[in-house]
Amino acid sequence: MGLHVITHVLIIIASFSISTAKILDRCSTSNQDCGGLDSGLYCFSCVTDDSKCVRSSATNQFKLVNDSLPFNKYGFLTTHNAFAIDHEPSRTRIPRITPKNQEDSITDQLKNGVRGLMLDVYDFKDDIWLCHSFGGHCHDITAFEPLVDTLKEIEAFLSSNPSEIVTIILEDYVDTPNGLTNLFRDTGLMKYWFPVASMPKNGEDWPLVSDMVAKNQRLIVFTSVESKEKSEGIAYQWNYMVENQYGDDGMDAGKCFNREESSVLSDTRKSLVLVNYFRSIPIKPLACIQNSDGLFNMLQTCHDAAANRWANFVAVDYYKRSNGGGTFRATDLLNGELLCNCNDVHACVSGSTVACNS
Structure with missing residues (x-):
């Protein structure tokens, strides 16, 4: 031979x-x-x-089933402190002493199906940086990188994936007038901007995903600063979303309650639901256990607390670490329940052999 x-x-x-x-x-x-x-x-x-x-990687529910429903009828994997990436070299040349929450670059997170990015933004070094705070301010030992670099990664992804939608949730400490909108403009992201005027404010459905894609309105940005909705056109998160308590207090089995800034989870005047499930101090070796049964149970608990609404965003640390399906299985559950009342989105496909359990 x-x-x-x-x-x-x-x-x-x-x-x-x-x-x-x-x-x-x-x-x-x-x-x-x-x-x-x-x-x-x-x-x-x-x-x-x-x-x-x-x-x-996550299942792409749009390709598997359809994209013809309102945006709030789908679930999305979200990375808590998406910027706080382990092993990234210090950009300040001073050793970083601060918690890390993820392992992959923003580009790889998006490639693997993450569609929600939680970013903490600060004025720092005459620029806007992604950072953890210490005493309410960014410091050399807690800084990760200028926001512009991350925005460029997001723009590259949206440009290369014209049917995908990305949501950015900003914990916003930027005081520079128009500092954020200038960066979104300079990095080319404004051409994907989903306008505040099109966001429902009284519990109505969001536009159809297919229409958002057709109009190229594929970047949704929320800020934690109320005044920026009027001054910069960045949506104030708490006008549109309810969110459970984050950190250790939000991980008690059988309990799901709103964080202080959010209205109660059962407030149906807000069309979007976000469920946090991560420790106050991230511990990488324990993440695969954390992203397991406890996460699934919390999604059910928060469903019941949120007036029988399944989460649209599930925010986690070290999203790839699991003992099997992990966070990707969690978003399959959410999309299955949202799309066809099954606990796996694969069961929603016509002719599927996957059992529809609920």
Whole structure:
């Protein structure tokens, strides 16, 4: 048998073994054991577990089912402190001493199906930076990078993916007049801007996703500063969204209540629901346990507290870490319940063999 024939046979065998990799199959710490980068799986080990194939990307509900419903009828994976990325070099040249919440770049987060980004923005060094605060201010030891760099990553993603919608939720400490809108304009993001005037304020449905895409209104931005809705055209978050308590207080099993800034979760005058599920101090080794049964149970608890509404955004730390389906399975649950009253969006597909459990 010639070398080229042997090589061809080995490729076929390898392709077959790759294509049969499943969630929770054992792996030898190599992503190739789970099908490689394009399989939607990667090899990972929780603290006390053997290495297994776990999910690495979210289901695109629009491609799987449809995009013809209002925006508030879908669920989206959201990264808490999306900018606070582990192992990123200090941009101030001073060692960073502050918590990290994610492992991937913004580009990779978006590539893997994250569609909501929580960003903390501050005036710093005559610019606007992404930062954790200490005493209410950004410092060299808590700063990550200028906001403009992250906005450029988001613009590149929206440009390359013309049917995708991204939501930015700003914890906003910027006092510079028009500082944020100038950055959105300078990075080319205003051409994707979803206008405040089109946002429902009394619990009505949002526009259809298909219409938002057709109009290229694919960037939704919220701020925590009320005055900026009028002064800069950035939507004030609490006019449109309810949100549960974040941090340790928001992780007690069986309890789901609003954070101080939000109205009560049952306030149906707000069309969007955000569920936080992350520790006050992120602990990376425990994230895969955290992004498991407790998360699913909290989504149900918050559904009941929010007048029987499923979350549109679920915000987590270390979003890829799980002992199986993790946060990606959580958004499959949300979209399944929102789209067809099943606990898995794959069951919503006509002719699907996935059981519709609810």
